Amino acid sequence: MRILLVEDDDQLAQRLSERLRGAGFAVDLARSREEGEAWPDMDMLAAVILDLGLPDGSGLDLLRGWRLRRVACPVLILTARGSWQDKVEGLNLGADDFVVKPVRFEELLARLHALLRRQIGVRGTWLEVEGVRLDVISGEVESEGQPITLSKQEFRLLHLFLRHPGQVLSQGAIVEHLYDLDTHRDLNAVEVLVSRLRRKIGAGRIRTLRGLGYRFGAA
Amino acid sequence: MSRRYGVARRWGWNSLRLRLLLAILAWVVVGIGGIWVSATRLFAKHVELGFHEELEVHVQELAGLIRLKADGAPVLTRPLSDPRYLVPMSGFYWQVNVDGHPPLRSLSMRRGALDEQVAHSAQVLHRIDKGPSGPAITYGFVAKGPQGQDVHYMIATDERLLDATISDFTRDLTGWLGGLALTLLLIGGAVVLFAFEPLDRLAAAIGRLRQGDREALRGAMPLEIAPLADDLNAYIAHTAGVVERARVEAGNLAHSLRTPLAVIIDEAERLAREPGTQESAQVLLDQAQRMAQQIELRLARARAAVTGNLPGAICRIAPTLAPILSAMRRLHPGIAFVESAPVPADASLPIDPSDLTELLSIVLDNAGKWARTRVDVGVAAGRITIADDGPGMTGEERCRAGEAGLRFDPDRPGSGLGLAIARDIVAAYALDLTLSDRQDGQLGLCVTVAAAEEPR
Numbered sequence A: 001m002r003i004l005l006v007e008d009d010d011q012l013a014q015r016l017s018e019r020l021r022g023a024g025f026a027v028d029l030a031r032s033r034e035e036g037e038a039w040p041d042m043d044m045l046a047a048v049i050l051d052l053g054l055p056d057g058s059g060l061d062l063l064r065g066w067r068l069r070r071v072a073c074p075v076l077i078l079t080a081r082g083s084w085q086d087k088v089e090g091l092n093l094g095a096d097d098f099v100v101k102p103v104r105f106e107e108l109l110a111r112l113h114a115l116l117r118r119q120i121g122v123r124g125t126w127l128e129v130e131g132v133r134l135d136v137i138s139g140e141v142e143s144e145g146q147p148i149t150l151s152k153q154e155f156r157l158l159h160l161f162l163r164h165p166g167q168v169l170s171q172g173a174i175v176e177h178l179y180d181l182d183t184h185r186d187l188n189a190v191e192v193l194v195s196r197l198r199r200k201i202g203a204g205r206i207r208t209l210r211g212l213g214y215r216f217g218a219a
Numbered sequence B: 001m002s003r004r005y006g007v008a009r010r011w012g013w014n015s016l017r018l019r020l021l022l023a024i025l026a027w028v029v030v031g032i033g034g035i036w037v038s039a040t041r042l043f044a045k046h047v048e049l050g051f052h053e054e055l056e057v058h059v060q061e062l063a064g065l066i067r068l069k070a071d072g073a074p075v076l077t078r079p080l081s082d083p084r085y086l087v088p089m090s091g092f093y094w095q096v097n098v099d100g101h102p103p104l105r106s107l108s109m110r111r112g113a114l115d116e117q118v119a120h121s122a123q124v125l126h127r128i129d130k131g132p133s134g135p136a137i138t139y140g141f142v143a144k145g146p147q148g149q150d151v152h153y154m155i156a157t158d159e160r161l162l163d164a165t166i167s168d169f170t171r172d173l174t175g176w177l178g179g180l181a182l183t184l185l186l187i188g189g190a191v192v193l194f195a196f197e198p199l200d201r202l203a204a205a206i207g208r209l210r211q212g213d214r215e216a217l218r219g220a221m222p223l224e225i226a227p228l229a230d231d232l233n234a235y236i237a238h239t240a241g242v243v244e245r246a247r248v249e250a251g252n253l254a255h256s257l258r259t260p261l262a263v264i265i266d267e268a269e270r271l272a273r274e275p276g277t278q279e280s281a282q283v284l285l286d287q288a289q290r291m292a293q294q295i296e297l298r299l300a301r302a303r304a305a306v307t308g309n310l311p312g313a314i315c316r317i318a319p320t321l322a323p324i325l326s327a328m329r330r331l332h333p334g335i336a337f338v339e340s341a342p343v344p345a346d347a348s349l350p351i352d353p354s355d356l357t358e359l360l361s362i363v364l365d366n367a368g369k370w371a372r373t374r375v376d377v378g379v380a381a382g383r384i385t386i387a388d389d390g391p392g393m394t395g396e397e398r399c400r401a402g403e404a405g406l407r408f409d410p411d412r413p414g415s416g417l418g419l420a421i422a423r424d425i426v427a428a429y430a431l432d433l434t435l436s437d438r439q440d441g442q443l444g445l446c447v448t449v450a451a452a453e454e455p456r
Helices: A010-022 A033-037 A059-068 A084-092 A105-119 A152-163 A171-178 A187-201 B016-065 B159-210 B226-273 B275-308 B317-331 B353-370 B395-400 B418-428
Strands: A002-006 A026-030 A047-051 A075-079 A097-100 A126-129 A132-135 A141-143 A146-148 A206-209 A213-216 B066-068 B074-076 B092-098 B125-131 B134-144 B150-158 B336-339 B374-380 B383-388 B431-437 B445-451
Touching (some): A002 A010, A002 A171, A010 A105, A033 A059, A047 A059, A047 A105, A059 A084, A075 A084, A126 A152, A132 A152, A141 A187, A152 A171, A152 A187, A152 A213, A171 A187, A171 A213, B016 B066, B016 B125, B016 B150, B016 B159, B066 B150, B134 B159, B226 B275, B275 B353, B275 B418, B317 B336, B317 B353, B353 B383
Parallel strands (some): A075 A097
Antiparallel strands (some): A132 A141, A141 A146, B092 B150, B134 B150, B383 B445
């Protein structure tokens, strides 16, 4: 799952990126309003974490521009300004939630996952499809009640499949969701990753549709 | 303009208008009254003088027209030039007495007689006497006849004729002067209205200022109050500038402190994961958390203190509440935020709009976090009620709610400062914030924000 972090403070941006990657996300980083406005593949992002105090303008204006362009991905505002005026304006411009700096990473992560769950209509912290269960907060994975250990990339891939059960995901779409823009993208790596995941959760759970991609669960 | 600046207030006991109008009234009463007194006295004096001169001439004429016969009896050689001495009881009479002969009287004197006593001197004398038809001004003198006998000449005019002339004049004068006084008062009233129109505009601008509309005073003003209007405009601009600068500075300060704090907390969290630095990391985390709370609390207090001390902040509730409810519906998608009735358009509270946004957002967000399914919002004049269907609060919890940093459920997101900030905001304005059970008996908490009973 790829998210975009718009944050101008270098240290904070780096630290948050690392921790978000550690939590199973692919993270792209934008450091200004201009960079955010020109971001090429907004529709492929699972979510955006948006700082309001950007050096070349307000994050609210950036958000307004995205929503005018019908960018639909959920936006979590990360603001250092504590006033509700900004929060209310942000929410009415199309933000889905906000957190005020400084925030404990666990809370930020919980809010982010809550947004992602809300987007697919899930209220708990776990996703479950056909006996495969994934807790987005704790990172625990079970298959038919048996705990499974996954690598970060395998976890991301399973998370992606569980969010889109029964849907065909092309290799290109999987790459877009799993890797940030700076990472070398290799379609063959997807094939390898899918094979590894099949071995851990059961080969029959992920079907290959020739020329189309992969599907988790029944159509 | 609001009723408080309406007609009654503009013409109230303490208004300049009424004072000026009363001054004009006094000026007109004294002026016109003085003219009336002076004019009536002067007129009466001149009329009396004219009467006396006329009667003196008449008595001299009478003496010239009387001739004594050989036996000494007086006869009138021809009538007096004034025909009123011929009209019966006309009020104009004459009489001539010669000792030893019956008095000779004018044709007008059908009855009565004139007292001879007034004619006892060679000089013409006069006095008010009883005449044939009432009190009369009587003139007389005595002269010697050819045989040395005394001839008494007397002429009289009813005093009522003099009084009638004077009272006719007085009545006419009173009418004219009354009309003049009324005209002067009307002109005075018009002058007051015209002269005070700029002050009305000034008062209207101040009224708008009190209602939270901090726009500059527009339009040309007279020289005398132009500096005042300029000062008011400068004050409005300065106030808006101060508030805005204070907000921006508070925001900048928050921004400049919170981002480094976020880095510190992240570093502390990293250290907390290392086996040897867990205790130190926890100290860092706790202190950083305290700093973050203090920043939030102190900045919120500073904001409320700046705007709370400004005069006449009024905020209409409807336009402020609508975007907050919209934001809350987005923030708490599982909770229904329901307005119990349309918000009255004129419902308002004495608070700066940004602080009302802060206050309502805190209370509504809190309600959204605790509610099971819905939050009911009711607005009446000067009162907002927000009731959730959550677990409610015990009496002790209600008393403690608002303590900075107190969180009744640490698992729910939040800083524990919301109600403390809300209480700071209401303390800065003439508002009350009360927590109570729901009025309808259902489980839940009801928060009421209302204008205080007594102005602070």
